[in-house]
Amino acid sequence: MSDSNQPLKLSVIGCGYLGAVHAASMAELGHEVVGIEVDVEKAEALAAGRVPFFEPGFSELLRRSLDSGRLTFSSDITAARGAAVHFLCVGTPQRRGEYAADLTYVESATAALLDVLGPGELVAGKSTVPVGTAARLAELVAERVPDAVLAWNPEFLREGFAVQDTLHPDRLVYGIPDGAAGEWAADRLDRVYARIVAEDTPKVVTDYATAEMVKTAANSFLATKISFINAMAELCEATGADVKQLADAIGHDDRIGRKFLNAGLGFGGGCLPKDIRAFMARAGELGADQALTFLREVDNINMRRRIRMVELARQVCDDSLLGKRIAVLGAAFKPDSDDIRDSPALNVAAQLQLQGATVRVTDPQAGDNVRKHWSQLDFVETPEEAAENADAVLLLTEWKLYKQLDPAAFGRHVRTRRVLDGRNALDRETWEAAGWTYRALGRRNV
Known part of the structure; x- marks a missing residue:
């Protein structure tokens, strides 16, 4: 086996959320890393230590990795030439007007990489892709560079915990080809993750298809659990x-567990919704669509939560939202x-506004994104202003800041003390003791 103590030169193709965190984390592990990002402004910002998104701990990690000299960024794919491992970290958004994943970025990144890929190098896919993608890309690699190998190494990052999840993951998954090429690929990945492997991190070495399905299956299970408790x-x-x-009671059963049983507004983000839809679409393409028909109801339950929250807001506002002032935390x-x-x-804020309410939205970190993409909404900086x-x-996002509000002091800002807890995150007794009418999805109306 190769000397696992020797650092490697790595490239990370695509430096959005996943790629930027992965690149900085690999430099933290001691490797020489170049991040390739076609968006010149984003590449320059990262190279200057400016983080284009909020993620706890990442700004410090990025600065530390840059200062070490082990991390650089470029918009030129030729900077990846000579890397021992090339990580594909580009996005796979939902295809417009369809459930299926859009593989445009994966295919273009692979095509660009093939122009600089050398023999004896490993391509490691981390993007979430439909099953069958890795086998197809492996054929392209074999045609252009017969002595290079492709592996699939899915990521399992949780937003808010991405640095921890990269440096100390709960498992490693290697999807590799059969035979000596696969053994070599697994050895190369072990060298990349030597410090993580040394922590006795569980490792699953498997085929391409299983590795691709692990991420989508995990997300589908979590989405199902969330939608179950919302049902x-x-x-x-x-x-x-x-x-x-109810959740507390069934959560004591260790076969079920309490995690992801917090009823409320449901899931969103850039992973769970599009991943379960892409999973359904791929199952249909494979003629196995009946196996995942339950995911359609999982998706439907999730979307119904938003409609129900708007209905609940209307109910507590004397059955009319017209002219009402609503604060969205x-x-x-x-x-x-x-x-x-x-x-x-x-989504709820926009619906409230469409139905005649005057809505003020606040968030500790998402203000710039709201102003850019939801300019029709009135965004303010503090919960008191809202x-x-x-x-x-x-309460629609359960930030610690909001959970720690003093309901008595906060109540001095409102016209009427009505709070709708969309995440079941507030202490009901404390808020009611301060004179608030408390309502939450799935909770008894006292």
């Missing part, structure tokens, strides 16, 4: 049961992120 919330509202107590799809892609909070003379306050 239970619908039943709780119909029966007078309390979904939080949270714009990012989850806390500790500035990502507003498919944000349930913004709540000024409000007829109702909606």
